[in-house]
Amino acid sequence: MSQASAQIRKISAHPGPVPGANTEPTYTVCKLIDTTTCIGCKACEVACLEWNGYPFRETVFDNTYQTMPQTEWNYWNLIKFNEVEGADGSISLLMRKDQCMHCAEPGCLAACPADGAIVQYSNGIVDFQQENCIGCGYCVNGCPFNIPRFDPATKKMFKCTLCVDRVTQGLEPACIKSCPTGCLHFGSKDDMKDLAETRAQQLREHYGLANAGVYDPPGVGGTGVIYVLHDVTNPEAYGGLPKNPSIPWVVRLWKGPAKWIGNIAMAGGVLGVVLHYMRFGPKRVEEQEEKKGGES
Amino acid sequence: MSASQAIPKAQESRIVRYTLDERIHHWLAGLSYVYCLITGLAFWSPYLYWLAAVVGGGAVARFWHPWSGVVFTISVVWMYKLWHKDMATTDADWAWSKAMKYYVENDDEKLPPAGRFNYGQKLFFWLMLWGAILLFLSGLGLWFVESIPAWLRHLSIAVHVIAALVTIAGFIIHVYMGTAMVRGGFSAIVTGEVTSSWARHHHRLWYEKAVGRK
Numbered sequence A: 001m002s003q004a005s006a007q008i009r010k011i012s013a014h015p016g017p018v019p020g021a022n023t024e025p026t027y028t029v030c031k032l033i034d035t036t037t038c039i040g041c042k043a044c045e046v047a048c049l050e051w052n053g054y055p056f057r058e059t060v061f062d063n064t065y066q067t068m069p070q071t072e073w074n075y076w077n078l079i080k081f082n083e084v085e086g087a088d089g090s091i092s093l094l095m096r097k098d099q100c101m102h103c104a105e106p107g108c109l110a111a112c113p114a115d116g117a118i119v120q121y122s123n124g125i126v127d128f129q130q131e132n133c134i135g136c137g138y139c140v141n142g143c144p145f146n147i148p149r150f151d152p153a154t155k156k157m158f159k160c161t162l163c164v165d166r167v168t169q170g171l172e173p174a175c176i177k178s179c180p181t182g183c184l185h186f187g188s189k190d191d192m193k194d195l196a197e198t199r200a201q202q203l204r205e206h207y208g209l210a211n212a213g214v215y216d217p218p219g220v221g222g223t224g225v226i227y228v229l230h231d232v233t234n235p236e237a238y239g240g241l242p243k244n245p246s247i248p249w250v251v252r253l254w255k256g257p258a259k260w261i262g263n264i265a266m267a268g269g270v271l272g273v274v275l276h277y278m279r280f281g282p283k284r285v286e287e288q289e290e291k292k293g294g295e296s
Numbered sequence B: 001m002s003a004s005q006a007i008p009k010a011q012e013s014r015i016v017r018y019t020l021d022e023r024i025h026h027w028l029a030g031l032s033y034v035y036c037l038i039t040g041l042a043f044w045s046p047y048l049y050w051l052a053a054v055v056g057g058g059a060v061a062r063f064w065h066p067w068s069g070v071v072f073t074i075s076v077v078w079m080y081k082l083w084h085k086d087m088a089t090t091d092a093d094w095a096w097s098k099a100m101k102y103y104v105e106n107d108d109e110k111l112p113p114a115g116r117f118n119y120g121q122k123l124f125f126w127l128m129l130w131g132a133i134l135l136f137l138s139g140l141g142l143w144f145v146e147s148i149p150a151w152l153r154h155l156s157i158a159v160h161v162i163a164a165l166v167t168i169a170g171f172i173i174h175v176y177m178g179t180a181m182v183r184g185g186f187s188a189i190v191t192g193e194v195t196s197s198w199a200r201h202h203h204r205l206w207y208e209k210a211v212g213r214k
Helices: A044-050 A107-111 A138-142 A174-178 A188-208 A249-255 A257-280 A287-293 B020-044 B050-054 B058-083 B091-098 B100-104 B119-143 B148-181 B183-193 B195-202 B204-210
Strands: A029-034 A078-085 A093-096 A118-120 A127-128 A149-150 A156-158 A186-187 A213-215 A225-228 B014-016 B193-194
Touching: A029 A188, A029 A287, A044 A174, A107 A118, A107 A127, A107 A138, A107 B020, A127 A156, A127 A257, A138 A249, A174 A186, A186 A188, A188 A213, A188 A225, A249 B148, A257 B148, A257 B193, A287 B058, A287 B195, B014 B148, B014 B195, B020 B050, B020 B058, B020 B148, B050 B058, B058 B119, B091 B100, B091 B119, B100 B119, B119 B148, B183 B193, B193 B195, B195 B204
Parallel strands: A029 A225
Antiparallel strands: A029 A186, A078 A093, A118 A127, A149 A156, A213 A225, B014 B193
């Protein structure tokens, strides 16, 4: 939920520059996560809780360093730890910061039935507006990344806001601010793509990672969170990152053609019975019995 | 409601068509279905979202829709318990179904006699029973969306939408026939009684059995 007010461009009779000019990004923003330099310290997890004002919640131990199995309604940022065995028998410990991907074509937004419960800002951030949310969970059906979560107490859905309240004030998201290795970057989508491609090229050419690449899935129009992966051909190894995510076809059918076919059918049904009444009218027993009686 | 009120034939005998149990469960199903219909249509289309305001807002509609669905499912299953013998298809139904055109066009004299329920009523009953079961099962998938795998979520959406649209088609026809088209039908399901001539006209086999002529 943004507290933002619009950035002022011009001020009347004001000597000097406009205060705060050029602080709020006017471009599509993007978070870059370089999984090859993440050390799994979870500073981003703590920073997320700190900034958003949630208490630390109970952890679930599963023989890895992972805090809990999945993100929760008040735990939006989770590093997923995965031990993966390579073809040569070597073990890699893959660490991926999991959170909302801020899709350019958000499945949650497409699926949502409540007016104004999910918005996409002009800077690309996808945000839930809890005051309009009805807690139906349709967004869960639309999301290919399994991100929206239900809070049973308030009966509202929650997820990462990409710190839109910080970004609109010219700050970077809390997770970016806290990262000690610099594996998290924040800026325009174009800049982050350039940086990510440069890093992937470096990994391919100098680190022997032939499959290193950038994860920016086109199936959802690209994402506002992109990854550099050691092996971009196998994103599933990073704790279930889908290879070709898209809005599920059932959801697209449901929110698209099915709506109009259904609406036309329902209107046709009502029209049909009205026309039947006008053409044939009601069945009145007594009249017909009398008529029959008169005939016999 | 019935035309007999227009013609003052107070002495015409009335016979019981629906017991209190039957009427209560019919109306429980009817009211809970209408609630699910109003709220469901609100979730269905942004152009119908205003319907949620009519019943207390989107969040309230979302909260009660599944519970109303539970009431609907239970009352329909209860009606199955009450009616499944009467709803079994008989040889008389096949003859009636072939002549359904005459029923639609109000040429009732050309229709073969029907039992307690005619073939159209039976079709509607089975449609709503299976519709209720499918809506309930798929509704669980939409209700507990976070607890099930993605393929089951998507199957639930498809089944819920299709089952809802099919039952809405049946519902439109049912309400039309029960109120506007078949006069006397509405008062029958409210008061439980019909006139003898109504019973003889619409459900002759049942009437003859009821008055002990067979």
